[in-house]
Amino acid sequence: MFDIYDDLQQRGLVHQTTDDGLQSWLNAQPRTVYVGFDPTADSMHVGHLMGLMTLHRFQLAGHKPIALVGGATGMIGDPSGKSQERNLLSVDELRQNTEAMAEQMRSFLDFDNGENAAELVNNLDWMQGFSYIEFLRDIGKNFPVNVMMGKDSVKSRLDRTDSGLSYTEFSYMLLQAYDFAHLNQQFGCEIQAGGSDQWGNITAGIDLGRRMHSVSLYGLTWPLLTKSDGAKMGKTESGAIWLSPERTSPYKFYQYWINVADDDAGKCLRFLTDLSLEEIENLDRSREDEPHRRESQKKLAESVTCIVHGDSGLHAAIKATEVLFGAEIENLTDAELLDIFADVPSVEISPDRLSGGELSMIDMLVESGLCSSKGESRRTIEQGGGYINNRRVDSLDRVLSVDDLASETVIVLRRGKKKFALARFPS
RNA sequence: GGUGGGUUUCCCGAGCGGUCAAAGGGGUCAGACUGUAAAUCUGAUGGCACAGCCUUCGAAGGUUCGAAUCCUUCACCCACCA
Known part of the structure; x- marks a missing residue:
C-alpha cells in the first residue's frame, strides 16, 4: 500500500476534500472508494479518463475501487455543470450504454485480483425496486429543501431565465446521495470521488449517510481537466x-x-x-x-x-x-494501406478512368471530398497543397495513371498537411 | 400609431449609377518557418468550359445603354416620438 493521498496531491489531483484528516484515514487501512459514471453514450470519452484513472490509482495503492454506472441516475440527468435541461434517454439506450461502458472499464480496473478487486455496480439494480412513496418517506425526508437550494448546481440554474430546472433534475442529487449511502451499507464504501462539479452531490451523500446510518463518509474531488486556452480537454x-x-x-x-x-x-x-x-x-x-x-x-x-x-x-x-508523416508512400499492400488509413474517407472509382488517362488531379481532389469545388481544387494545387502518395503535385494538368498506385488498387491523396483521402480502384 | 435608419459575399463591415465578384477586418484554406506546436510571414478565399463566361448585394417589379447603388411595393430588424 502506498500513500494515495500524497500521490494524488503531488499530481495536482486534489481539488477539495471533506475532511482534513483524509490522508491519515486513507493510510490507516485499505478503504473502499467509488466514482460514478453516467451512461450518456455507448462509449466513454476523454472526459471520463480522470475518473477511471483515479479509481485505477486507488486500486494500485491497495484500496478497493467501485465503478458505479448510473443506469438509474442516467435516466434523470445530472444538472451539475449543465446550463440546460437534458434530454432523457430511453431505457433501451441506457441499458446498451451501460453495458458498453462496463466493458471499457476493464482496461483500467482489475476485477479479479482478490483482496481489493474492483467492483462494477449499476444503481438501477437498487433503485428500480423503490416505489415513489417509499423513496419519499425513507430518503426524501432526509433532505432539507433549503439546503438543496443552496447548492451551486441548483442555484446557477435557478438564476437563469432562459432555461429552468425541472423537478426531475432537482431530485437528481437525492439519487446520487442514496447511491453513496447504499454502497456504504453493501460494500463498506466510505469515500466518493468525483470531478469538482460533483462536490454538491458528494456532500449530499455524506449528509444522507450520517442521517440514515450515522456513519462518517468522506469526499474528494479532482480539478476539471481543461486546456490552457480554457477549452475542455478531449x-x-x-x-x-x-x-x-x-x-x-x-x-x-x-x-x-x-x-x-x-x-x-x-x-x-x-x-x-x-x-x-x-x-x-x-x-x-x-x-x-x-x-x-x-x-x-x-x-x-x-x-x-x-x-x-x-x-x-x-x-x-x-x-x-x-x-x-513519413516520406513518399509506395510499395505497400492494399491491406496495409486500408488498415493504416482506416479512418480516412475513401472513394471508389472505376479503374477504367485511371488507365484511360482521363482522371485529372483537379477532379480527383473534388471527388475524394478533399476540395468542395474545382476552383478550390485548382487553388490548392497552385499553392502547392495537393499531394499524391505524399509527393507534391506541381502541375495543374497532372493526370493520374496506374503508375500512381501506392498499392495494388489504392492511391493516397492528401490536401495540405494532415488531410488525407484514399482513392480505390478495385479491378 | 407617427417619423427616421437599416437588410451586402462564411461573420463583421465599406460601397451609394459604370473602373464591383464587390475595400478592410475576422474566420477558413494553402505555403514558408518550426517541434505534426504556438507566434509570425506570404498567398488564396462565389461557380465554371478560368486572360473569358455565369450567378450573387432581404424579395418582387420598374427606370436606365448600364444598378449592390435610383424608383415602387412587400417582408423582417433597429432608433426616436406616442
Missing part, C-alpha cells in the same frame, strides 16, 4: 475523443495526445498516466530544454493509448503515424 472541432475504437480510431486517439500543447502536457501526464513523478519531472525538463523533441507528448500519447487500446492499438497508431 474536444476537437469534429467532436469528442472517444475511448471506443469504433468512434475514435486508435490512430486519431494517439494523434490527439501527440498534438497536446506544451502548456497542457505536464498536467495531462500527471493526471492521465501512471508515470512516476520523477519521470514526469524529467519530461518537464525536456519540454523546457529541448521542446522540439516532444518527449512529453510522445510519452503521453503512448501511455494513454496503451491503456485504452492495448499494445496492438498503440502499435497500429504508431505505424500509421510513421506512414502518414
Whole structure:
C-alpha cells in the first residue's frame, strides 16, 4: 500500500476534500472508494479518463475501487455543470450504454485480483425496486429543501431565465446521495470521488449517510481537466475523443495526445498516466530544454493509448503515424494501406478512368471530398497543397495513371498537411 | 400609431449609377518557418468550359445603354416620438 493521498496531491489531483484528516484515514487501512459514471453514450470519452484513472490509482495503492454506472441516475440527468435541461434517454439506450461502458472499464480496473478487486455496480439494480412513496418517506425526508437550494448546481440554474430546472433534475442529487449511502451499507464504501462539479452531490451523500446510518463518509474531488486556452480537454472541432475504437480510431486517439500543447502536457501526464513523478519531472525538463523533441507528448500519447487500446492499438497508431508523416508512400499492400488509413474517407472509382488517362488531379481532389469545388481544387494545387502518395503535385494538368498506385488498387491523396483521402480502384 | 435608419459575399463591415465578384477586418484554406506546436510571414478565399463566361448585394417589379447603388411595393430588424 502506498500513500494515495500524497500521490494524488503531488499530481495536482486534489481539488477539495471533506475532511482534513483524509490522508491519515486513507493510510490507516485499505478503504473502499467509488466514482460514478453516467451512461450518456455507448462509449466513454476523454472526459471520463480522470475518473477511471483515479479509481485505477486507488486500486494500485491497495484500496478497493467501485465503478458505479448510473443506469438509474442516467435516466434523470445530472444538472451539475449543465446550463440546460437534458434530454432523457430511453431505457433501451441506457441499458446498451451501460453495458458498453462496463466493458471499457476493464482496461483500467482489475476485477479479479482478490483482496481489493474492483467492483462494477449499476444503481438501477437498487433503485428500480423503490416505489415513489417509499423513496419519499425513507430518503426524501432526509433532505432539507433549503439546503438543496443552496447548492451551486441548483442555484446557477435557478438564476437563469432562459432555461429552468425541472423537478426531475432537482431530485437528481437525492439519487446520487442514496447511491453513496447504499454502497456504504453493501460494500463498506466510505469515500466518493468525483470531478469538482460533483462536490454538491458528494456532500449530499455524506449528509444522507450520517442521517440514515450515522456513519462518517468522506469526499474528494479532482480539478476539471481543461486546456490552457480554457477549452475542455478531449474536444476537437469534429467532436469528442472517444475511448471506443469504433468512434475514435486508435490512430486519431494517439494523434490527439501527440498534438497536446506544451502548456497542457505536464498536467495531462500527471493526471492521465501512471508515470512516476520523477519521470514526469524529467519530461518537464525536456519540454523546457529541448521542446522540439516532444518527449512529453510522445510519452503521453503512448501511455494513454496503451491503456485504452492495448499494445496492438498503440502499435497500429504508431505505424500509421510513421506512414502518414513519413516520406513518399509506395510499395505497400492494399491491406496495409486500408488498415493504416482506416479512418480516412475513401472513394471508389472505376479503374477504367485511371488507365484511360482521363482522371485529372483537379477532379480527383473534388471527388475524394478533399476540395468542395474545382476552383478550390485548382487553388490548392497552385499553392502547392495537393499531394499524391505524399509527393507534391506541381502541375495543374497532372493526370493520374496506374503508375500512381501506392498499392495494388489504392492511391493516397492528401490536401495540405494532415488531410488525407484514399482513392480505390478495385479491378 | 407617427417619423427616421437599416437588410451586402462564411461573420463583421465599406460601397451609394459604370473602373464591383464587390475595400478592410475576422474566420477558413494553402505555403514558408518550426517541434505534426504556438507566434509570425506570404498567398488564396462565389461557380465554371478560368486572360473569358455565369450567378450573387432581404424579395418582387420598374427606370436606365448600364444598378449592390435610383424608383415602387412587400417582408423582417433597429432608433426616436406616442
